[in-house]
Amino acid sequence: MPQISALFDTNVLIKVFLHAFILPDKTPYTEIYNAIMAGVIIPVYSRPTMDELLRKLTRPNELTKRFKIIPADAQEFVEGIFYGLGDFVDGVEGVDGECSDPGDWMFEEAAALGGSDYARPQFLVTDDNDLHEEPVVKKLAKLGVEVVYSHNFAVRALGVTL
Numbered sequence: 001m002p003q004i005s006a007l008f009d010t011n012v013l014i015k016v017f018l019h020a021f022i023l024p025d026k027t028p029y030t031e032i033y034n035a036i037m038a039g040v041i042i043p044v045y046s047r048p049t050m051d052e053l054l055r056k057l058t059r060p061n062e063l064t065k066r067f068k069i070i071p072a073d074a075q076e077f078v079e080g081i082f083y084g085l086g087d088f089v090d091g092v093e094g095v096d097g098e099c100s101d102p103g104d105w106m107f108e109e110a111a112a113l114g115g116s117d118y119a120r121p122q123f124l125v126t127d128d129n130d131l132h133e134e135p136v137v138k139k140l141a142k143l144g145v146e147v148v149y150s151h152n153f154a155v156r157a158l159g160v161t162l
Helices: 010-022 028-039 048-056 063-064 070-084 102-113 135-144 150-158
Strands: 002-009 041-045 087-089 123-125 147-150
Touching: 002 010, 002 150, 010 028, 010 048, 010 070, 028 041, 028 123, 028 150, 041 048, 041 070, 041 102, 041 150, 048 063, 048 070, 048 102, 087 150, 102 123, 102 135, 123 150, 147 150
Parallel strands: 002 041, 002 123, 041 087, 123 147
Antiparallel strands: none
């Protein structure tokens, strides 16, 4: 299977973490995790996207309390996925995006800029409807980046059957 580059929204990666470590069952999220670990998917990330994921998985909040997430385990997951297997995008802080939620601009801009040598990801994988808004989808499509929901990504890119 050829390598696939993808930028994942924070909420998708939280589901990947939960289904890989806390709720170990066969879901599209565990398939995404397995594909990342096997080198089939190259996750694209930026400092802001990684920081948001670390913050949501390691600081006390409803999610960490409900699932009894151990901060060190979450940190190891994030660093392993990004530092060990990912493709870093630099220079995305403070850039305005098309998305109606300014909190999601970092994903839009990281997808537009791309990773090492500015090779853009093939996919922006998000379950956030704000990132599926027409201006965002059109902008990224012109750059060769497809915005997809996580289940559609798992089916189309990985051949997962739901």
